[in-house]
Amino acid sequence: MTAPLQHPGYDEEKLLRVAEKLPCREVQARTLLSLMGEPHQNCYPSIFIYGHRATGKSYVVHTMLKELELPHAIISCVECISVALLFEQVLLSLFGTEAAGLLPRSPSLSDFVRIYRQLCSRSPAKQTRYIVIEKAELLREMDSNLLPALLRLQELAEDNVSVILLSEIVWDKFRPNTGCFEPLLIHFPDYSKDELQQILSEDSHPSYSADLYSDYINILLGVFYSVCRDLRELRHLAALNFSKFCEPLEEGKAKEKDVHKLWRNIEPHLKKAMQTVYLREVSSVQWEQLQQMEEKEAGAIRGLSAYSHVELPYYSKFLLIASYLASYNPARTDRRFFLKHHGKIKKTSFLKKHEKTSNHLLGPKPFPLDRLLAIFYCVVDSRVAPTASIFSQISSLVTLQFLTRVGHDDQLDSPKYKCTVTLDFIQAISRTVKFDVVKYLYDFL
Template sequence: MSSLRQKGQHPGYDTENLLRMAEQLPCREPQAIMLLSLMGEPQLYSVPSVFIYGHRASGKSHVVSILLKELELPNLTVSCAECISVALLFEQVLLTFFGGDAAADLPRYPSLSDFVRVYRKHRSLSAAEQTRYIVLEKAELLRDMDANLISVLVRLQELVEDNVSVFLLSDIPWDTFRPNTGCLEPIQLHFPDYTRAELHQILSRDSHPSYSADFYASYIHVLLGVFYIVCRDLRELRHLAALNFAKFCEPVTEGKATESDSHKLWRNIEPHLKKAMQTVYLREVSSLEWEKNQQVETPTGPLRGLSAHTHVELPFYSKFLLIAAYLASYNPARTDKRFFVKHHGKIKKSKFLKGNEKTSNHLLGPKPFPLDRLLAIFYSVVDSRVAPTASIFSQISSLVTLQLLTQVSHADQLDAPKYKCAVSLDFISAISRTVNFDIVKYLYDFL
């Protein structure tokens, strides 16, 4: 933070603004300093384009918006998910920087040259006193628009002869953007994932006013101990922290424990965090309903909270695809012939069951499997014959989008993609019951 404060010595920056920025950008000081150096003096030309990439919730949009807000620079921030056409993007740029008259000058279906022409016309009428910034979030969607759009945006400053800079924010690296025809290479800035210590520092700042900061920090430590392996999304973790804190401090509220009694606090919160683990990223019910469910327990003691399989409704074949994925993740590949081939002949038990396998596959966790193995098991377990149509492949993509499956191979590896199943045994057992499939009979660990 001290380095960001030292930037205040530069005549182009206000010290008070930089102090506020340093406070609002915890654990992102190196990236903020780099952006400030790229932006330079507000009145001078900035770099033509910057490509900022990193995983979701790594602070890309937050850092850029704080810098532009605190420095009070003219800017336009657009999510490419909202721009259903290039015309809408052009109109937003002209409307923000030059007003309604400029936007009205655009033809109904403007080309790239139309946009550049109108921009230049109104730029000459309204000279820029400071660099204008165009921030495009979810920039990977630009690849589905005009073929030359990315090439134009990265060199827009040169084409319109104006002090304008374009920031492209994306979850994926620049290599997947580069057009085959080539284009100007933007300056690239990577936002790495937050480390566990950084997540702890950031989340601890949201401490509850009714409890001490150390108590809330200990709660965050417990939360990260459970969720850090499966979730490093800051927004998701912040949501989980807010959702489960009331249950964590319940023994303290009722006078059954003190803030320092970590054993009792952990014993109270553990079953609720395990339930929440089954539905990370999934929003089957509202947070309000989840909190109500947490407060209701059955007479025998188990928690009645949110159960993912109660609320997720999948198409018929998607259920079998998920079952096949679970079997492929937790069964050794050498057992497929025994389980799924009807006329497999005699297989010696000593060869099928290895005596040196002392650890359950379920304890070791899911293992990756190729697409062809998934489909082979799927066609074996589903009752009716199913043609390998595009519908089946689209349902696999939907399971990945729902994060019930995880793709572990690279996105460009089209010939042999690999996946892992990301659901629990309780989840898949409930799914199996809806299609009258006894999954336990096909699991190697339960023989």
């Protein structure tokens, strides 16, 4: 902390508690405190706080209002999906349950202002009231006159009230076209790497030293900082993988000072965890179960080349498996392999006598896109909608040279592809998703 928070209108002990709970956000807290002014004085009518996700906007505002014991109402536009719910929540938080009952069934803005003024006349404000609106960008989807009215609610209600808007977009994209009262702007920048190191190191495990956990966070940020700056995601990943980091310590194979050994143990697991950043495809319990299952099967995969350990997203693995099956299976066998109710097909008619040469010796054959997708939807475990994400993953496989596009770009029919990976590689990929690819290959019947 650069300097303690100071303000003549607030108790020093309260300010000290606020400063201790807001690491790396002293500048923003000091700015907000100066805008609040004395508790009994009129604050600025509206304040607009913006910054990316997980930059401490809500946490700083909530902590200051709670620790300084200021009257406030915290409204989430995600929960308050209508104007009536928003008005009711404001009156309920500031004036109690009886106040919310004064609103009509479908209140207008004028009804809200009228009732608010009546309640203020009964109980005048001894200090500034604060209305904090989270996810404020959703206000633009409500009534067009709501946002301009909230920005100058202090004037309309004739009360010492200040509206604080929290948003992830800048004010230039937020400002309504009709014009409005301009709020004061406070920007919350992204945490730097050193700031993330300081904040995450405070969550040290009681069974281990603070220095060990700090070294672990340093390793974690070295892997994830280039792709993820979200404090909440990083905190989740740190808690999820710390037990794996400490395994050599529990088994007696390393000491806390052997950071290099600990790093070699955790490195492959952190790389796997990079697939789930922002996605959360599996829960924490499922992730730990997958880690244990993969350890049991590690011996079978350990003999493969390092090229086989490439990490792919979950659905890309199934797309690659489907492309391999399409390249090495004749098209007429798809009905036999992937259709549940295909009827009885005799083996003598299914296996042609003249087909004596293995398809793996002849090499991969081109296949159309619609055949790839048809096989993909049959082999994947869950139902997947044909979204743009699936098609972008096909393009990524082409970029990685796992697939090769066949034909010209200007052809009128659908594009055709060939799979270029080896059998050992596709078997290794199949093991990671618990899929027996050999069972679906024509050459191994």
